[in-house]
Amino acid sequence: MKILVCITHVPDTTSKIQFTANNTKFDSTGVQFIIGPYDDYALARAVELRDQTGGTLTALNVGEAETEQTLRKALAIGADDAIRVNSFPKDSFFVAQQIAHFAKEGGYELILMGRESIDFNGGMVHGMVGELLGMPSFSPVMKLELEGTTVKMAREIEGGKEHLEGKLPLIAGCQEPIAEWKIPNMRGIMSARTKPLVVVEPVSQETQAEASSYQLPPAKGSVKLVDKDQVSELVRLLKNEAKVL
Amino acid sequence: MSIVVYVEQSAGKIKKTSLEAVSYGFALAAKTGEGEVIAVALGSLAADELAAIGEAGAAKVLHISDERLNAGVIQAHASAVAQAFESTGATTLILAKSSLGDAVAARLAIKLHAGLVSNVVELPRLEGGFVVKRSIYTGKAFADTTITTSKKILAIKKNAVDQKLDGTKAKVESFSATISESDFASKITATERATGEVLLPEADIVVSGGRGMKGPENWGMLVDLANTLGAATGCSKPVSDIGWRPHHEHVGQTGVKVAPTLYIAIGISGAIQHLAGVNSSKCIVVINKDPEAPFFKAADYGIVGDAFEIVPQLTAALKAAY
Numbered sequence: 001m002k003i004l005v006c007i008t009h010v011p012d013t014t015s016k017i018q019f020t021a022n023n024t025k026f027d028s029t030g031v032q033f034i035i036g037p038y039d040d041y042a043l044a045r046a047v048e049l050r051d052q053t054g055g056t057l058t059a060l061n062v063g064e065a066e067t068e069q070t071l072r073k074a075l076a077i078g079a080d081d082a083i084r085v086n087s088f089p090k091d092s093f094f095v096a097q098q099i100a101h102f103a104k105e106g107g108y109e110l111i112l113m114g115r116e117s118i119d120f121n122g123g124m125v126h127g128m129v130g131e132l133l134g135m136p137s138f139s140p141v142m143k144l145e146l147e148g149t150t151v152k153m154a155r156e157i158e159g160g161k162e163h164l165e166g167k168l169p170l171i172a173g174c175q176e177p178i179a180e181w182k183i184p185n186m187r188g189i190m191s192a193r194t195k196p197l198v199v200v201e202p203v204s205q206e207t208q209a210e211a212s213s214y215q216l217p218p219a220k221g222s223v224k225l226v227d228k229d230q231v232s233e234l235v236r237l238l239k240n241e242a243k244v245l
Numbered sequence: 246m247s248i249v250v251y252v253e254q255s256a257g258k259i260k261k262t263s264l265e266a267v268s269y270g271f272a273l274a275a276k277t278g279e280g281e282v283i284a285v286a287l288g289s290l291a292a293d294e295l296a297a298i299g300e301a302g303a304a305k306v307l308h309i310s311d312e313r314l315n316a317g318v319i320q321a322h323a324s325a326v327a328q329a330f331e332s333t334g335a336t337t338l339i340l341a342k343s344s345l346g347d348a349v350a351a352r353l354a355i356k357l358h359a360g361l362v363s364n365v366v367e368l369p370r371l372e373g374g375f376v377v378k379r380s381i382y383t384g385k386a387f388a389d390t391t392i393t394t395s396k397k398i399l400a401i402k403k404n405a406v407d408q409k410l411d412g413t414k415a416k417v418e419s420f421s422a423t424i425s426e427s428d429f430a431s432k433i434t435a436t437e438r439a440t441g442e443v444l445l446p447e448a449d450i451v452v453s454g455g456r457g458m459k460g461p462e463n464w465g466m467l468v469d470l471a472n473t474l475g476a477a478t479g480c481s482k483p484v485s486d487i488g489w490r491p492h493h494e495h496v497g498q499t500g501v502k503v504a505p506t507l508y509i510a511i512g513i514s515g516a517i518q519h520l521a522g523v524n525s526s527k528c529i530v531v532i533n534k535d536p537e538a539p540f541f542k543a544a545d546y547g548i549v550g551d552a553f554e555i556v557p558q559l560t561a562a563l564k565a566a567y
């Protein structure tokens with residue numbers, strides 16, 4: 001079976017978010033980029049399913065040259081080959097069109113993504129690709145088992161989960177506890193250097209909703225501490241000062 | 246021109262976040278001077294419940310009563326909503342961000358060739374294009390996003406506007422959508438849902454516990470506090486990883502992002518990944534025995550001390566005050 005996993009190249013979760021060029025560009029000074037944590041779950045599960053089915057696993061990113069280090073990491077964790085669609089990922093629709101095109105061209109039967117990117121937090125690309133390809137798409141998927149062409153899943157809903165059964169081909173946006181994050185080992189890192197990483201050009205330039213400028217939230221005032229022997233004072237403050245009760 | 250709002254139901258009740266989306270639509274219609282709000286509701290719903298959507302600002306409700314839509318079958322919902330939307334001639338579709346809403350919105354964006362923006366935090370600006378402010382980097386920043394398509398879809402974050410409560414009953418019309426069998430091909434075989442509790446992503450008050458609570462046997466005092474406040478319970482990631490609490494209560498970067506008016510964090514250190522899930526809260530209270538816990542830097546109010554002593558006192562003080 002051919003499996004595709006879509007990987008974002010995003011700032012590490014501890015990064016300080018800042019912008020430059022008059023608040024129109026993300027400031028990547030000193031920022032470490034990682035595989036999106038949700039994509040990391042998707043990748044981990046994809047490696048397990050590839051091993052289970054004896055198929056192949058391709059990692060794909062839509063991004064500029066600097067994302068290749070992130071794709072190499074996906075190769076080190078276990079993807080067999082990688083595709084980079086050579087363009088700045090302008091918006092979710094732009095990204096979805098590229099993924100849909102190369103997924104179709106490659107004949108992938110299972111497409112795993114993260115539930116959402118941790119930079120733009122859209123949670124949309126999987127559904128868009130699904131509709132573009134006429135495939136069912138599910139997110140956030142916390143369990144995914146293959147039995148032949150039947151896919152058994154659990155999807156998180158508000159306050160619980162839903163158990164689902166679908167058929168391949170299918171797309172899932174993944175989150176924990178679908179699999180444990182995998183850390184690349186030495187052999188993986190060595191072999192990643194020689195695994196194929198193909199660069200392709202985007203098939204469409206169309207966008208619908210591009211970001212034009214950024215803002216940071218206002219700085220938080222300092223905390224008001226209440227003595228531990230005056231707990232009722234906290235209730236009074238919440239009621240009369242913060243007015244949240 | 247009208248503004249269409251896709252509303253979700255849970256067990257025959259319209260979700261509160263959806264009513265907020267209706268109110269967002271109402272405020273947007275007032276701002277653009279464009280017509281009325283038409284809500285689209287799916288599945289079995291009582292006539293009263295449908296008409297009550299008017300109180301949040303809808304003039305009309307299109308009801309697609311097909312009972313196969315009671316469950317959140319993503320593709321079928323997308324097809325049904327697309328048809329209802331097209332029938333109105335509207336160009337703007339609003340919905341509340343949710344597990345189902347996101348999945349349906351993404352498919353609708355393609356079906357309708359509409360520009361989609363998620364995590365919208367306020368009404369759009371209309372001078373110099375249709376500019377929407379969205380939350381990005383998990384609440385650590387905002388982006389102004391310009392939608393360039395004629396049709397637009399906005400997935401609204403909780404608390405983007407206040408829910409309107411003083412509207413009049415809406416006119417309810419039934420609408421029949423043609424949904425192909427293939428849209429129902431993936432089956433929901435079972436649903437597990439916490440009952441009788443306030444749902445975390447929708448809660449106005451959240452009581453959340455971390456590893457400082459020492460073990461699942463100590464959650465009773467947090468549940469008591471939550472019940473006193475009508476709050477939902479949440480937790481940090483390690484707490485759900487170890488299995489002290491169910492996964493759907495895990496708050497943070499890789500869990501649920503909450504936006505309550507009050508978030509009470511008990512025995513949680515305040516790691517940046519946890520804060521990412523709570524930074525949209527209006528007011529944050531931290532109870533931690535370590536005065537250096539990073540969470541105090543993100544808090545509005547705090548008590549330094551032992552949760553096992555403070556939490557029962559807080560519950561008692563609240564009960565005494567009400």
Ligand SMILES: Cc1cc2nc3c(=O)[nH]c(=O)nc-3n(C[C@H](O)[C@H](O)[C@H](O)COP(=O)(O)OP(=O)(O)OC[C@H]3O[C@@H](n4cnc5c(N)ncnc54)[C@H](O)[C@@H]3O)c2cc1C
Pocket residue numbers: 006007008009010026036038039060061062063089090091092095112113114115116117118119120121122123124125126173209210211
């Ligand atoms: C430095 C930098 C700056 C960026 N600036 C912008 C910007 O200004 N505006 C903007 O809209 N986007 C920007 N992006 C791109 C952003 O990372 C996303 O790729 C894109 O916006 C889609 O985001 P989303 O939140 O809708 O994705 P979601 O719908 O949240 O993503 C769901 C899943 O889709 C897959 N996916 C998403 N994006 C990609 C991708 N690029 N390649 C492969 N798989 C993907 C992943 O599996 C992901 O988990 C930037 C990226 C970088 C590295």
Ligand SMILES: Cc1cc2nc3c(=O)[nH]c(=O)nc-3n(C[C@H](O)[C@H](O)[C@H](O)COP(=O)(O)OP(=O)(O)OC[C@H]3O[C@@H](n4cnc5c(N)ncnc54)[C@H](O)[C@@H]3O)c2cc1C
Pocket residue numbers: 013037454455456457458480481482483484495496497498499500511512513514515516517518519522532533534535538550551552553
């Ligand atoms: C990629 C990534 C994603 C992550 N995503 C998330 C996420 O979504 N959500 C999340 O929560 N974490 C997330 N984490 C983990 C995060 O970094 C922290 O490890 C985690 O939040 C710590 O949980 P905690 O505060 O419960 O535990 P601890 O850090 O162990 O803190 C326990 C706190 O309890 C206090 N305490 C102890 N005893 C008492 C007492 N008797 N009374 C009062 N206070 C007491 C201590 O002083 C301490 O501050 C993520 C990490 C990574 C790397």
